[in-house]
Amino acid sequence: MPTSRMLRRATPWLMLAPSLLVLVPFFVLPIAIMFRNSLARDNPATGMLMPEITVANYARILGDWFYAQIFLNSLAASFGVALLTLLIGYPFAYYLARWAGRRWLPVLMWVVYMPILVSVITRVFGWIVITADSGILNGLLLGAGILREPVRILFDISGMTIGMVHRYLPLMILPLANSIAKIDPRVLAASTSLGASGRDTFLRVVLPLSLPGVVAGFQLVTAVVLSDYVLPTLMGSTRFRILAPAVFDEAIGSVRWALAASLAMVMLAIVAVTMVALNLAMRRLAPWARGL
């Protein structure tokens, strides 16, 4: 029947329709407009865009050390935070996946999810109370005589890092726990029976087999850190400028929308390149994972 065949052909498109309806007007189109704007020129007198087509903004941000510093800071922050969440998250994910058992798994999963349920602003205020110069942490260290004067945590790289690690830890733990849980316990028993110590089994079997989770977690965390605006603004330092607040400052502070747009496009490119680079690294490091 022709109608039923047409329907069958249309089915995938019908199923995609709801997401396309959201993605095209609210994601693809804005990015296209942003791209167009990045090629325009700012009129400093009016704060309006001049509708020409020029790569002057790109030339400026890619040629100026001021912006290069922002890109490098952003990459350093994203990799640093991803690395910290990996180091903190791995043991937890390992325990979650291999030892937690039926009774503790839901509780621990809830512990992982819980921060997501609380507004990031609320959490930042919590951290401010703890990390401020006059906060709980400094108060304890001063009171115990360990410090003579408060150490700077809030409004510095360390404060921003603490906030980001706390905020993005679940994004690292969940893919990690998932990939560790997928490892067949018999494979670990096989390693042991072949003479491997616990350390050998971990380094030669568990760690390589959890690599897909490591890469997935790394991708998620680097992507969200690169686009994080709240934490650098509320807990970070203006001496360590990173991308998202810089885009905001250019657009709202300096009213340079075209320049801000080109910064945003470069940021998008950096995220894309980072993701592809991690995927390529994954293919090289774990060729066996393609079929999984």
Place this chain on the structure above:
Amino acid sequence: MAVGEAGLDLEIAGISKRFGSVRALQDCSLTVRRGEHMALLGPSGCGKSTLLNIIAGLDDPDAGELRIRGAPVADVPPNRRNIGVVFQSYALFPHLTLRENVAYGLKVRREPPRVAEERATEMIALLKLDGLEHRYPNELSGGQQQRAAIARALAIRPVIVLLDEALSALDKNLREEMQIELSLLLRRLGVTTILVTHDQREAFTIGDRIALMHAGRIVQVGTTEEVYGHPASSFVLDFLGSASALPGRVEPGSPPIASTAFGLGFELTAAHRAGLAGPVRLYLRAEDVTLSREPTAVHRASPARVELSTFLGALKRQVIELGGHQVLVDAAAGHHGPRFAQGDAVYLSFRPESCFVLPEGE
């Protein structure tokens, strides 16, 4: 305690294990001689895999003692027991190539790389895996993965190889092929082997001796001929081969007479257990029974009826109804006896000594 007997690779004495309220193993004892192939045979849930895990050190017994080559191994961790395990699911390392899988045990034992490479090459050739060295497990067929798992376990030159339902994931034809090939290979290498299986054919093909397990106990140990020819209990009779059970009685006398309410009767011989009296069960193996249209020496009255006649290739299997009970009768397919059709009245014929007579309830 005395040093273990010479020539014994494995001694298990009084091993028990509980999981919560489940008694997985109860007082299991077994010895395996050097180079011997022992099959632990039993239905699923009989405890055979638990026993295997305990031998491998992957599980600890609650009670009992385990010795490998005379030395107690209670305090020896599994990675120092030098036991090669071939798992049912193969448990190959998915991130390593076939060659790396085979060499893994040698690497973690810090063998010189040259030795590891040579041994891996040797094992790969032995299991006919040449040309596949650089493939990952998911690029190998089931049979190839099976061989790789065996190669990996043998590469460490283990004292004992444990095969945990190692062939059960293969297709029937491939499985039977592998049973013979593996049996020949293990014999050639002379490596002490313990095979865990629920498949009688597999146990009999590979095993020199069989340890039958039931409900956490080792119920009989013997050569294949011994356990088949002299089953120690109704469980062994039921589990090995195809035996049909019929209720009967034994009248003491000299000789005692076994009979059923439906026309079977014969004198017990020296082959039967002495001192039988009262209600019994008569077990007839399908291959020991033939059919006839006329009354026979053991079946003189109330003929049975052919319920079903099936052709199984090498065998012709008939299902006979006798006094409300089913009796299986197998005949070679090429057998030139009389042909029976469904509904025919028939009489059973068998040698009295081929009928196992056990007291009711045993």
